[in-house]
Amino acid sequence: MIDDDIPAEPRALTATKGLAGTLFREDLDPFSVEDLTARIEALEAETMRTRNALTAKKSQRSAADALFSFKG
Incomplete structure (x- = not known):
C-alpha cells in the first residue's frame, strides 16, 4: 500500500538502520x-564528530596501505 501523504525518501535514507534511520523519519x-x-x-x-x-x-x-605496499 502506498501512502501519498508520506514523501518518498531516497534509497540511501530508507536503507539506513538504527538511530540515524529513525532520525530521518x-x-x-x-x-x-x-x-x-x-x-x-x-x-x-x-x-563534525563523524x-x-x-x-x-x-x-x-x-598509513596502512603505505606500510604494506610492495610496489616498486
Missing part, C-alpha cells in the same frame, strides 16, 4: 523552535 511537527534549534546544533556537532572520525580512519588506512 521522525515527525518534527511537535517540536518547538527552541527544540528544533537545539536539535540542529546537536546534529551539526555529531556531523567527519573527524572518518578523516582519522582514512589517515589510518592510508
Whole structure:
C-alpha cells in the first residue's frame, strides 16, 4: 500500500538502520523552535564528530596501505 501523504525518501535514507534511520523519519511537527534549534546544533556537532572520525580512519588506512605496499 502506498501512502501519498508520506514523501518518498531516497534509497540511501530508507536503507539506513538504527538511530540515524529513525532520525530521518521522525515527525518534527511537535517540536518547538527552541527544540528544533537545539536539535540542529546537536546534529551539526555529531556531523563534525563523524567527519573527524572518518578523516582519522582514512589517515589510518592510508598509513596502512603505505606500510604494506610492495610496489616498486
